[in-house]
Amino acid sequence: MTTETSLISNIAYKNEGLSKTESLELYRLMLKPRLIEEKMLILLRQGKVSKWFSGIGQEAISVAVTKALHKNEYILPMHRNLGVFTGREIPLYRLFSQWQGKMNGFTQGRDRSFHFGTQEFKIIGMISHLGPQLGVADGIALAHKLKKEKKLTAVFTGEGGTSEGDFHEALNIASVWNLPVLFCVENNGYGLSTPTNEQYRCKDIADRAVGYGMESHIIDGNNIIEVYTRVNEIAESVRENPRPVLLEFKTFRMRGHEEASGTKYVPEELMQHWAEKDPVINFRNYLMSEDLLDQKFNDELIAEIKTEIDKNLKIAFSEKPVSSNESKELNDVYKIVDYEEVKPKGETQELRLIDAIAQSMKQSMAKHENLVLMGQDIADYGGVFKITDGLLAEFGSERVRNTPICESAVVGAGMGLSINGMKAMVEMQFGDFVSSGFNPIVNYLAKTNYRWNQNADVVIRMPCGAGVGAGPFHSQTNEAWFLKTPGLKVIYPAFPYDAKGLLNTAFNDPNPVLFFEHKALYRSIRQEVPTDYYTLPFGKASLLREGEKISIITYGAGVHWAMEILDELNYAEADLLDLRSLQPLDKDAIIESVKKTGKAMVLTEDTLFGSLASEIASLIQEECFEYLDAPVFRVGSLETPIPFASQLESQFLPKERFKARLKELIEY
Known part of the structure; x- marks a missing residue:
């Protein structure tokens, strides 16, 4: 100057x-x-x-x-x-x-x-x-x-x-x-x-x-x-x-x-x-x-x-060039979590999936006084699925907040709450609508801890899935969009017990969590669930059935399709692995099961190309090749948008194709 x-x-x-x-x-x-x-x-x-x-x-x-x-x-x-x-x-x-x-x-x-x-x-x-x-x-x-x-x-x-x-x-x-x-x-x-x-x-x-x-x-x-x-x-x-x-x-x-x-x-x-x-x-x-x-x-x-x-x-000039190692780089993607294990005790009651999620929300709101819920119509109306019904009366309008229809800024607000020492939950009215908030999720929430050590204490709830005749814009199961992005955790329960425990853990976790909830399971699946507060760890699959000849690896609605088809075929020789947690993924459980059985089928409701099923199939090929007695089978939905008419939707979903492919794998 x-x-x-x-x-x-x-x-x-x-x-x-x-x-x-x-x-x-x-x-x-x-x-x-x-x-x-x-x-x-x-x-x-x-x-x-x-x-x-x-x-x-x-x-x-x-x-x-x-x-x-x-x-x-x-x-x-x-x-x-x-x-x-x-x-x-x-x-x-x-x-x-x-x-x-x-x-x-x-x-x-x-x-x-x-x-x-x-x-x-x-x-x-x-x-x-x-x-x-x-x-x-x-x-x-x-x-x-x-x-x-x-x-x-x-x-x-x-x-x-x-x-x-x-x-x-x-x-x-x-x-x-x-x-x-x-x-x-x-x-x-x-x-x-x-x-x-x-x-x-x-x-x-x-x-x-x-x-x-x-x-x-x-x-x-x-x-x-x-x-x-x-x-x-x-x-x-x-x-x-x-x-x-x-x-x-x-x-x-x-x-x-x-x-x-x-x-x-x-x-x-x-x-x-x-x-x-x-x-x-x-x-x-x-x-x-x-x-x-x-x-x-x-x-x-x-x-x-x-x-x-x-x-x-x-x-600054005298400072050495930056150096690191793979371990440090990988460890800094997520905020380190001290998992708080709370075991269930006391009474149980039969709950639907939707009730278990609602119970988790209520108990987590009581546990975390700094937790704020945000979403379209979640306050007086209780949300389109009535999951938040009653929370406004109990916790007040400051913590249970209706939002305008603007997913991107609401996700951003969740990030801001986290920066200023609070917790946030954002409910996507339908998981499909997350595309309007995609940018801040994958470019802000996911990358902030790695970039400058700031956690994103945000849970995004994602009502998702087909089977209810809701058509192309209210039926997607789009977990694969986020599994590609390091820094996000992705959870997808199939049962009320898992949903409550895993959602409680999500609210405790300082990292951004996308929590997928299948709409078709909301009111159709019932289970005895502890009435008090408990947690379940991320990254642990659930072995629902044990067998010696085939490993079936799935999650969400696929778990229930698999159980139904196995019962229909009266086939008792399959390991049925419910992943529950998609990121982190329980790779050890997958590998252990496939090494035991020698045959693997991965079932997803998602379309196959670019799906988690493809990644798991690749993992199995790399880690279990010498143990395999057959190619790894993948089954997913048709490579089309999700249709509305029930006949078309049934054809789109992979349930019947899974049955045919399972028979083929059994006989391979």
Whole structure:
């Protein structure tokens, strides 16, 4: 940054009662990220950092918002908000190590740039999919509200990100629930190279707030005094009167989306206009014109910051390249769990699958006072399957919450609750609808512990499965979508006893759990179930029947089809293994059974291509090849969407094909 002094300021500053000390502090806070960025651009050209997303020209927003928030309030920044990180006084060598992929960084080399969070500094970094962090901010703010804390949450996005569905979902939830969130939109004119007139038609993004019944403000994002005083005033008000506020900061980024992009798409006159509104240079000139800053102090301040940068760069450069091993990498995918075994005792009663799940929910709500349930129609109505019926009356509307129809932001809110020390359950009204919340599940919940050691204490309940004539959009059993994603746990019980114990364990587990509940089994399967609280471990299959000649491996409705066909054929020579837990998977039980019998059939309700059945068949081929007396048989549903008419649905499902293939395997 040049030290050349001109007392001309192109921004109309108003003192607003700031002391000299406060004014100089704001200047120092802006100067630091600017000087770091200038250094990073040099290092980028030297090949010493791999990528850089510049925030030059936007520093006033990050700095002032951070200054206006209390240090124990969360901020969710973007990749141009370096001033948030420096404003929270993160040691620079840790930032530099993060950008170089070294161990002193916040992700141990597992993620780059600003894609990290830190509970120590109450900063929750972005992921590349931009939108989900807005819903996460809702969850963090909801936790503050539930804990009766006078705190708010600030979350950043750019004007481009406001076109994403997550933006609209998050603002709607925040408005409906009156959450203390500052939605900070940095309108810098371009989404990469796309100008605002090709992104939206309203005059200002702030105009959208009226549609959500939300307060909004437009702020000159290059005027540090205006940003700080207005945000500080709004923040104080929101702490006392919790509500969401949409803040649109008018600004401009003076460099490309990232350095490789360049700025050739920006008209020269527009670049010149905003160059004259540089927030750092203009504020420096203003301070000098008001005799609040002199050239000597300015030079000393620049030299001091540059010395700090160089000292911390030396530490980061001297750090060894990141190293690890397979064991450490695998162990960090999930938060370590101390399984709490609670054995059943006392009385039992005959329960349907649906009753056992409801009983688990009630007992887990009593056990975990920080557990919040969220889902469409789960409160007064009790859910479309009536599983949550009665929980509103017992635990109140703060913990049993109806949501708008916006799966993505609700999953994000669950993540936010976890970040702020609570537990969340999200009920998908039908498991099919999870596709609308797919992104935050597989890209946020699943990856966060591995990336920066933050657990996602979220259970997502998934009513699923065919056999009830519900057609293509209410019948899928889509567990395979999630088994591919490291970081998620996937549970799929077939019996009331298992469902209750495993769901209790899911609520105890600090990792994200997808809990599949087959709709056709809800009211058709009954079993004696302990009335008191108990748990069952993940990763343990249940051997329902023992035989010496064939291993049948299945889960969900497939368990009941297998039992029915075995009885019909009067065949008693099969091991019947109910997996119950799909991730983690009880590989040992599978291998042990197949080595004993020499024949294996894997049955799934899913279509076969890309299914868990295919993975298990591959596992058996690798681990049990020398023991096999026949090929591994797989049976699944037809490779079509799930049809509605009962005749078509029966043909789609694999039950009859399983019977034919079982006969074939017996005779092989």
